Amino acid sequence: MDRQRIAWLTLSNAALVVLTTGPALAQMPIEVAAYNDRPPVNEQTIAEGKRIYDLSCVHCHGTAGRGDGPVAYFLNRSFGPHPRNFTDGVFKFRSTYSGDAPTDEDLFRSVTKGIPGFMPGFNGLAPAERWKVIYYIKTFLPEDLLEFEPEVVEIVGEPLPANAASIRRGYEVYQQLNCWECHGPGGQGDGPKAPDLEDDWGFPLPSADLTRPSSFKNGSRPEDIYRTIVTGLDGGAMTSFVDMMRGREEDIWHLVNFVLALSR
Numbered sequence: 001m002d003r004q005r006i007a008w009l010t011l012s013n014a015a016l017v018v019l020t021t022g023p024a025l026a027q028m029p030i031e032v033a034a035y036n037d038r039p040p041v042n043e044q045t046i047a048e049g050k051r052i053y054d055l056s057c058v059h060c061h062g063t064a065g066r067g068d069g070p071v072a073y074f075l076n077r078s079f080g081p082h083p084r085n086f087t088d089g090v091f092k093f094r095s096t097y098s099g100d101a102p103t104d105e106d107l108f109r110s111v112t113k114g115i116p117g118f119m120p121g122f123n124g125l126a127p128a129e130r131w132k133v134i135y136y137i138k139t140f141l142p143e144d145l146l147e148f149e150p151e152v153v154e155i156v157g158e159p160l161p162a163n164a165a166s167i168r169r170g171y172e173v174y175q176q177l178n179c180w181e182c183h184g185p186g187g188q189g190d191g192p193k194a195p196d197l198e199d200d201w202g203f204p205l206p207s208a209d210l211t212r213p214s215s216f217k218n219g220s221r222p223e224d225i226y227r228t229i230v231t232g233l234d235g236g237a238m239t240s241f242v243d244m245m246r247g248r249e250e251d252i253w254h255l256v257n258f259v260l261a262l263s264r
């Protein structure tokens, strides 16, 4: 990466007021080629990853990955979530079971697309550069988290046609699983439990407004919402529903249709 581009990236990150990653980007599937354009993990690529980190990530995530960069320092205590402390080893956007590490592809997706409202997307970095910075942030994670290859939660079946019957069934499942307690009867994030929710770090955690899929941090395609429901988002109130829904995968797809219908 040339110096000019590095300077540009740093500047664009400094413009923290305009953090939102557009809905268009959130919808885009990641190019398969980018997954394959993957440099080897070695001292040199990790060192190059550190250089990118120190330019693009450090002001939020901090020099030692503890989520305590200067930007974090200025963020309001009553506004969550704050930049992640990687040494905690807690990840929201996984395709793996709750408590497990994310796959490298999960991290690649987060870094590429960013987190709407909280972190810019880094698709301006070449895929190889994104991989290198991921190799570097993995050096911050607790060792035991990386001991085993994490198991991916299977996505059973595929999206169902979003017809009236499916959305009605999805509504029943939404009631049954008490999604409304946090997300509210109309999905606006105003359920009775919502005002008191905090994340594991003690910051207020708004229940997502389900009527605004473009704000979904973990993606808003049906497959993405399925993944959010089965894996949960660790570190907060949104728990994994994989055990509860085993054998009822069709109901998950109906629920996905209901969630997507809330914005219409």
Ligand code: HEC
Binding pocket: 013, 016, 019, 053, 056, 057, 058, 059, 060, 061, 071, 081, 082, 083, 084, 090, 091, 092, 093, 094, 102, 107, 110, 111, 115, 118, 119, 120, 122, 133, 134, 137, 217
């Ligand atoms: C403007 C501040 C900011 C910048 C710059 C930033 N991040 Fe983040 N990052 C955040 C915040 C805030 C969160 C937590 C969001 C949440 O929990 O919803 C986060 C979370 C993450 C996560 C956790 C994802 C998960 O599954 O939980 C990863 C990985 C990550 N950032 C990597 C990076 C990398 C790599 C860079 C640099 C290329 C970077 N971030 C730059 C603010 C930032």
Ligand code: HEC
Binding pocket: 092, 174, 177, 178, 179, 180, 181, 182, 183, 193, 197, 205, 206, 207, 208, 210, 215, 216, 217, 218, 219, 225, 228, 229, 233, 236, 237, 238, 239, 241, 255, 259
């Ligand atoms: C105990 C409260 C609680 C319950 C119950 C709950 N959620 Fe959530 N949910 C949350 C919170 C809090 C977030 C935001 C997490 C974050 O931003 O880190 C969230 C986020 C989401 C998101 C957005 C994810 C994203 O990509 O940003 C979806 C979709 C969602 N929940 C669906 C559901 C469904 C469907 C159910 C029922 C099966 C459910 N939730 C049950 C608290 C809850």
